[in-house]
Amino acid sequence: MSDKKRIIVAGGGAAGLCAAVCAARSGALVTVIEKNNVLGKKLSMTGNGRCNLTNLKIDGSFYNASSKSRMDKWLGQFGPIDTMDFFRSLGIITMTEDGYVYPVSEQAISVVNAFENELKRLGVEIVYNSQLKSIEHIDGVDGYEYIVKASGTEYRCHKVIIATGSLSGAKTTMSTGDGYYICKKLGMKVKDTYPALVGFKTSEDDIMPDAGVRCRGEISFYLGEELLTSEKGEIQLLSTGISGIPVMQASRDIIKLVSEKKPVYALLDLFADYDDKSFDRLKEEMLKLRDNRSISEFLSGFGNSHINDMILKRMKLSHTMKTSNISDSMLSCILDNYRKIKFNIADSNGYLQSQVTTGGISIGDVNDDFSYVGDPGIYVIGELLDVDGRCGGYNLQFAWMSGFIAGNFAAGKPEELR
Ligand SMILES: Cc1cc2nc3c(=O)[nH]c(=O)nc-3n(C[C@H](O)[C@H](O)[C@H](O)COP(=O)(O)OP(=O)(O)OC[C@H]3O[C@@H](n4cnc5c(N)ncnc54)[C@H](O)[C@@H]3O)c2cc1C
Structure with missing residues (x-):
């Protein structure tokens, strides 16, 4: 068996893609399991197709009250300038309009393509049409810590990053909130959810x-x-x-x-x-x-x-x-x-027409590196957590930030962070 860490990332959306790139760049063997038949379906629809990546005017007050102080800390580790640098490393140059940051291509799909190309370059395995069902701790059996069950296949790995997103978005985005149920079964507290950024x-x-x-x-x-x-x-x-x-x-x-x-x-x-x-x-x-x-x-x-x-x-x-x-x-x-x-x-107007979901996995259940306090080999990132921001790039900023931090920590390279 390779001495590299084997990491499963469940969910190939904004947070999962960022985590997968960071973990693979830090030397881990990464597999992304994605329920949809493409990566980043919702990401490709963001910002009216332009993808508002982040915002230069940012601090914890742009997020819901329960996450405010943690957000200030996390933004100190990975803020909007880091996001812009990260995208430059993927070949995406950004531009700003009154603080709102977009790719100069003004095409959200170019962001998805850049992730896909980088994952290919890093040798990350991507399994499409694969739905995460459960995660079981196996305490080092055969040198692995977890069995991840997904659509008829089992994966053994050292770390799992759950990035399955929320309940918000059009039907095609597959936002059915699977992660809430899976995390609940692992013992995490799920706060009541509601559609937000909605008419x-x-x-x-x-x-x-x-x-x-x-x-x-x-x-x-x-x-x-x-x-x-x-x-x-x-x-x-x-x-x-x-x-x-x-x-x-x-x-x-x-x-x-x-x-x-x-x-x-x-x-x-x-x-x-x-x-x-x-x-x-x-x-x-x-x-x-x-x-x-x-x-x-x-x-x-x-x-x-x-x-x-x-x-x-x-x-x-x-x-x-x-x-x-x-x-x-x-x-x-x-x-x-x-x-x-x-x-x-x-x-x-309900979840289907909302941009984000408020509520979800309590952030009291995750450590500063986004690992679950009850089992630190499991990480929870992105909108699945009880973090929601204002319209204007704040929700994607959280997806990149949590993906970056969790990806690096899971791969054992926290020194990538300030
Ligand atoms: C129309 C629209 C426009 C938006 N525009 C912006 C914007 O411009 N700027 C901004 O900051 N935010 C925007 N948002 C919000 C932003 O898109 C989300 O906050 C962000 O995508 C959340 O990232 P995530 O990775 O947590 O979830 P997602 O991007 O939803 O990714 C989750 C992924 O997990 C997959 N998945 C789900 N269940 C499973 C499972 N059981 N097994 C395997 N895979 C699974 C899904 O198919 C999906 O690919 C917008 C949202 C919408 C709906």
Whole structure:
């Protein structure tokens, strides 16, 4: 038997691919078992096909509260600059846009191809259509520590890295959350999971625009009087719900309440950059335009036509009403509505349309090198862990970081780290 460490990496997604490259570069004999018939299916869809690899504006506060302090420590070991260096070593040059880092090719598939080529070069075995089923500790029998069972085959190895991902992503990504069940059987604590970075369905009673609209504004979510969270940016109003980056960012803070069917609602302010005085001045200017025009015509100079229609319907006002017949205070009230459009949240759009899963394997169950505290030959990395970040490259940064650290430690080369 070779004296090289034999490592099985379960899951050929972002975290598993990074771990496999690092472990093989550190001299281990690595096999990747991947349930799909290709590597990095979800990775190839990231960043709208551009792959937002990481973000230069980063610290623990961009991640969920329970992982914040550990993240600061891990980012000190492998931060965004290390990610960019790592990708350069794979032949991928990066570019930044306001801190957001992408491959210059602007093609996520080029990232997947670079991993595939490097794994081939390093002699890593890749087994496709192979689903991890279980891991058993065999305490050094035949010099090995674990039997890994996957789709009718058994592998003996010294270390196992579990990188099977979460429940989020389209059906083709095979994100069925297998890892939660496998890790639970190994004794790990699995925190309740919810879809995150996701849009929401609004209540059937809410009048929505007839066609999808993108608008800039601030969306604030409330439970009763309590402000839960607030985000600014480009919001999407659809005929059945709300989405867009600000809604997705906010989703991480409200998803549990929404899942519990608590009456969460959102208020959209389409003039968030105006303070009360400047909005009053804007209204005064609008009121001066008041003449024989219909309210619909009048509002066309103020808001998006689909939003104007929605507001009039919500206020039960006829489009043909002449503005000359509407009082100043009523017109002012109509315009004020653009600052507080209410959406009653009925449900999330679910795991299939979410970018990440919040919850998962408690990070209290892993050591700083991502080995399981109850059996340090087993490593858990990537989104399977209870770590989720904001939109903007933070989730892939965690996948690379945990893959890099676990891959090097599992192969016995922790000196690769600072
Ligand atoms: C549409 C979309 C866009 C996104 N865009 C971005 C972005 O631009 N930037 C960003 O930072 N994050 C983005 N994310 C989030 C990011 O893709 C994930 O956080 C990241 O891929 C998680 O990496 P992972 O390796 O843990 O899981 P995955 O990438 O999901 O990989 C898990 C792998 O394990 C395999 N697998 C599952 N079960 C088994 C099993 N039992 N046996 C063997 N293999 C198994 C799966 O087939 C998969 O290949 C996006 C997510 C989505 C859905």
